[in-house]
Amino acid sequence: MVEPRISPDALCALLGPAQPGTPAYRWLSERITLLVADGRVLPGARLPSERALSTASGMSRTTIVRAFSHLMDTGFLDARRGSGRVVRLPVHDVPRAREPIPTSGSHRTTDTPLDLTSAAPSAAPGVFEALRSALDALPSYTAGSGYVAGGLPVLRRAIADDYTRRGLATDPENVLVTSGALDAISLLARHLVRPGSRVVVETPGYPNVFAALRLAGARLVGVPVNSPEVDVPALLDAARTTGAVAILVTADFHNPTGRLLDESARTALVDGARRLGIRVVADETLAEIRLDQDLPMPSPVGGHGSGAMLVGSAAKTYWGGLRLGWIRASRRTVADLARARLSGSLADPVLEQLALATLLHDQPGIGDERRAHLRDARDTAVRFARERLPGWDVPVPPGGLSLWCRLPVPASSELALAAGRRGIALAPGSSFSATGQGLEHHVRIPFTLQPDDLAHALDGVAQAFDALGPAQ
Known part of the structure; x- marks a missing residue:
């Protein structure tokens, strides 16, 4: 995990106003402890020097030194040669980083938590009917091998048409079918990342995505989601200062906060990444799960400039049991990814692809x-x-x-x-x-x-x- 240095001004903004009646060193120590426990300041972050924080905050260096000393005593700070004060979390006997996925199957019994x-x-309604319809269409495909690298043409067309419906003109050649969104992100990670490459991510976020990036050799640069709106300048600054190769965001109903990135933020993110010469990967797994009927939906991130790569999935819109996802990118990128994927997966099941094509055509969205x-x-x-x-x-x-x-x-x-x-x-x-x-x-x-x-x-x-x- 890689974390940029926190500037004095940024830390002062997170600290907020001092609490009257509380000794300044204690207030500062308690506020930093709270920020760390709450995930707004991440373990590994480098705090400003005592002198710089004193200048920015107006507190005396003596107060700051005493607060930092208390944080070191309680296990929330380390002093590292060449790095200054580095945030850490004390070790407790509690579960950490368990991925929130079911382990006991989809059917609950009285003995299952x-x-x-x-x-x-x-x-979703219609999934069974779509699978039955796919069975009727299957005989015309059984004369072939069943291996269709990149996805069945009928499904790639249906996905492209769905993007066009959402406001992003797309051709089938811009689409690569995968075995779910996580498979898509893993494939993109192998395409973008070399061992030690930095990737900027939002935190909190989906732990399986973090694991997929690490498996590809990425070092994660976390940017806290501190409010309903994502801090696009913070994402771009983290990418710039760490030399990241990509920024991964969930722009549509972020998991777990539910935040929706607006049009201006999407444009700023894609434009900023283009100026840095890096890629934006947008996880659209939840893009269709708009719950408020009158909520205006921004256009897909890929419509805000070239270079963005989009990841979609059938899991949340239709059913996880279909085990299908996709990548929307440039034709050249899709062709490169399709060739690279052959080393790990030849193709996806024909029956489920036919069913998803029917669902996208007959009942787009939820x-x-x-x-x-x-x-x-x-x-x-x-x-x-x-x-x-x-x-x-x-x-x-x-x-x-x-x-x-x-x-x-x-x-x-x-x-x-x-x-x-x-x-x-x-x-x-x-x-x-x-x-x-x-x-x-x-x-x-x-x-x-x-x-x-x-x-x-x-x-x-x-x-x-x-x-x-x-x-x-």
Whole structure:
């Protein structure tokens, strides 16, 4: 994990105004501890020198030295030769960086914990019919080998037409079919990354993506998502100062925060990356999961300038069981990726490709009925969470499939352990950190369970939180 140096002005902005009645050194120490625990300052970040922070903040160097000394004593700072003061997290006996994916299959029994780690919905209406229709069409394909590198032409055309529907003119030659979005990101990582290359990522983010990038040899440069809007200048500055080869963002209903990147931010990001000579990879897995009917949707990131590569998936829109995704990029890039992919995968299943082509043609997007169903699920989850956990901050996301809740205390890892003892599988905030640490003020609550199961799960989470006692 690579983290740029935090400037004195940036740290002062994160610290906010001093708390009256509290000794300045204690206030500074407590605020930095909170920022680290909350994931707004990442482990590995280099803090400003005492002199520079004193000039920017107006605090005396004596105050800052005392605060930094206390942070070192409590395990939140290291002094490293040539790097100054470097942020760290104390080691505790708590789970960290567990990837929030189900491990016990999709069918719950009375012995299986209620799963709040997975935000995957059940199949959309029409999936079974599309598969049955694909079976009818299959005989015309069985005369061939079944290996169609790059994807069936009918599916590549359907995906291209769907991008055109969304405002980004696309040809089938701009599309490469993959075995899901994660496979697409892994392929792009192998294409872009050499061992040790830096890739800028948002944190929190999806842990499987972080793992795929690391597997390709990338060193992650985390930029905290500190507000509903992404800080595009911070992403670009991190790329510039670390020599990153790419920036990876989730522009549409970011997982886990639900944030939507607006038109101007998309343009600024793509233009800035072009000036730096690096690529933007946009994960569009949740792009269709707009829950508020009247919310205007920006055009895809790829429509804001050349060079952006888009990753899509059928999992959230239709069904994860289809196991299909895609990359939208320039013709040359798609051709290069198709050749590179042959070393690991010859092609994707014909039947599922035919079914997805039918779904994209007959029912593009999630449709009004499914949107209303997911919106009701979101609103129910918000209501349940606010009723059962009144001290929590529960924002209402405009899209996506989960809530990103803020706890009143930094205790999400302890909460995950306590919930597990009550039969509730819950991922701590650190699971979504690019470092695998921090974000202790947050947990993700998916709203893909049935209402009764969700209510039962949140009852268990509330009991687990209450059981933390004085810590909460």
